[in-house]
Amino acid sequence: MMGNRAVVLFSGGIDSTTTLAIAKAECLDIYALSFDYGQRHKIELEYARKNAENFDLKKHLVINFDLREIGGSSLTSDIEVPKNSQKAEKLESGKEKELNIPVTYVPARNTIFLSFALAWAESLHATDIFIGANAVDYSGYPDCRPEFIKSYEEMANLATKVSVENNIRFKIRAPLIELTKAEIIRKGTELEVDYSLAWSCYDPVSDDRTQSAEHKQKYNACGKCDSCILRAKGFKEAGLPDPL
Amino acid sequence: MMGNRAVVLFSGGIDSTTTLAIAKAECLDIYALSFDYGQRHKIELEYARKNAENFDLKKHLVINFDLREIGGSSLTSDIEVPKNSQKAEKLESGKEKELNIPVTYVPARNTIFLSFALAWAESLHATDIFIGANAVDYSGYPDCRPEFIKSYEEMANLATKVSVENNIRFKIRAPLIELTKAEIIRKGTELEVDYSLAWSCYDPVSDDRTQSAEHKQKYNACGKCDSCILRAKGFKEAGLPDPL
Numbered sequence: 189m190m191g192n193r194a195v196v197l198f199s200g201g202i203d204s205t206t207t208l209a210i211a212k213a214e215c216l217d218i219y220a221l222s223f224d225y226g227q228r229h230k231i232e233l234e235y236a237r238k239n240a241e242n243f244d245l246k247k248h249l250v251i252n253f254d255l256r257e258i259g260g261s262s263l264t265s266d267i268e269v270p271k272n273s274q275k276a277e278k279l280e281s282g283k284e285k286e287l288n289i290p291v292t293y294v295p296a297r298n299t300i301f302l303s304f305a306l307a308w309a310e311s312l313h314a315t316d317i318f319i320g321a322n323a324v325d326y327s328g329y330p331d332c333r334p335e336f337i338k339s340y341e342e343m344a345n346l347a348t349k350v351s352v353e354n355n356i357r358f359k360i361r362a363p364l365i366e367l368t369k370a371e372i373i374r375k376g377t378e379l380e381v382d383y384s385l386a387w388s389c390y391d392p393v394s395d396d397r398t399q400s401a402e403h404k405q406k407y408n409a410c411g412k413c414d415s416c417i418l419r420a421k422g423f424k425e426a427g428l429p430d431p432l
Numbered sequence: 433m434m435g436n437r438a439v440v441l442f443s444g445g446i447d448s449t450t451t452l453a454i455a456k457a458e459c460l461d462i463y464a465l466s467f468d469y470g471q472r473h474k475i476e477l478e479y480a481r482k483n484a485e486n487f488d489l490k491k492h493l494v495i496n497f498d499l500r501e502i503g504g505s506s507l508t509s510d511i512e513v514p515k516n517s518q519k520a521e522k523l524e525s526g527k528e529k530e531l532n533i534p535v536t537y538v539p540a541r542n543t544i545f546l547s548f549a550l551a552w553a554e555s556l557h558a559t560d561i562f563i564g565a566n567a568v569d570y571s572g573y574p575d576c577r578p579e580f581i582k583s584y585e586e587m588a589n590l591a592t593k594v595s596v597e598n599n600i601r602f603k604i605r606a607p608l609i610e611l612t613k614a615e616i617i618r619k620g621t622e623l624e625v626d627y628s629l630a631w632s633c634y635d636p637v638s639d640d641r642t643q644s645a646e647h648k649q650k651y652n653a654c655g656k657c658d659s660c661i662l663r664a665k666g667f668k669e670a671g672l673p674d675p676l
Contacts, residue, residue, distance in 0.1 A: 253497040258548070260555030289593045296551035299591045303547045304502070307540035311504030330596040339590050343583040347543045349533045352574040 193314035200236025203320030206376035239385035271412035298331035369422030384431035437558035444480025447564030450620035483629035515656035542575035613666030628675035
């Protein structure tokens with residue numbers, strides 16, 4: 189029943205775009221899944237839609253819901269996005285352990301994303317679900333760690349009809365989980381990823397986040413949030429220029 | 433940090449309404465969560481909204497997304513809802529094991545619902561998440577079984593910031609999981625649940641599911657789907673009249 193199909197979580201950033209390229213190199217039919225969840229950096233979806241055209245996907249589905257009703261994060265509420273945090277220096281000095289999980293963490297976001305991916309995978313008869321989670325040059329998010337991915341996979345294989353009736357096993361694939369940002373960028377560059385269409389900045393619009401996509405020339409990366417800093421560090425260490 | 437708060441998944445049916453009453457009897461502040469997910473029996477939400485008023489809730493939140501884009505179920509696609517299946521007779525004769533999981537199963541639905549509940553619980557500083565899952569007089573859904581609930585709880589406690597940073601443990605509470613439908617109805621009746629506002633039927637509108645709420649006098653329970661049959665069996669065995 190299950191074919192060479194995969195569902196790929198695709199936010200449009202460097203990690204998920206690289207993951208999409210890895211999945212595409214391995215699987216025949218790729219179904220990419222993005223979410224319009226009320227994120228501050230909604231512009232990432234415009235970039236994701238454009239970059240999706242480079243991948244010969246079977247389908248790119250964007251699911252809408254509003255996590256601003258739930259809040260608890262600077263990406264979905266009025267909590268400020270931290271600028272020039274000491275994350276980059278702490279990462280460079282090997283003091284990652286001193287980092288707290290930042291306020292850009294969105295409660296249970298990867299759990300929610302993977303759950304929609306699981307539903308779509310079951311409906312499509314796909315077994316492989318790819319996620320660009322990364323536990324090295326990462327933001328300290330709990331739902332990007334290998335132990336979370338493993339536990340999610342176990343749960344998924346108890347949750348679904350095809351697992352119970354047909355003994356189908358879902359695999360949650362996180363091919364970037366042990367890579368540094370520089371290694372990710374090198375890997376993607378080998379696979380001809382267009383990083384000029386991969387958006388990273390968490391806080392591109394600080395005073396009007398409802399701005400329409402047609403005005404996207406007004407969007408600029410802030411250069412100061414953790415995501416911008418990690419991106420710059422990654423390109424620098426990879427010895428490559430950032431095309432965006 | 434965490435207070436006497438609970439998030440309750442509340443579809444508006446008999447099981448989740450009884451679960452809401454159980455949670456309310458135990459916890460101070462109740463946050464009920466419903467989903468408008470493109471279900472065929474969207475009328476359940478109108479009933480849920482009305483019945484919510486009986487419970488002195490802190491908040492009743494309805495999250496919107498469209499599972500029709502994912503499909504794979506007769507509740508979210510054009511697959512027909514089975515009528516007069518042999519479920520009731522098989523349940524009565526103790527032949528549950530012969531039942532297949534019916535097409536009313538929605539891929540990963542409880543996984544998705546619990547994931548939003550987990551996000552909201554983390555944001556609210558609540559630790560208890562109630563779900564009306566039931567593994568006795570049930571429809572054979574894999575995501576209503578105790579092993580699924582247990583596995584979800586383990587995953588949840590690796591997924592969140594408060595678990596990792598503050599060692600907070602989430603509890604997925606399924607107080608109905610070992611009860612028969614009749615026992616659920618008796619329990620709810622003790623707790624003064626108004627079952628005239630608990631909707632069960634999967635297929636109330638067969639030709640126009642977009643019908644507006646103002647025309648809800650046109651909605652009738654079909655009496656023939658598994659959910660209607662289990663409801664009737666439950667009231668009969670409880671020795672109580674169905675007020676709806």
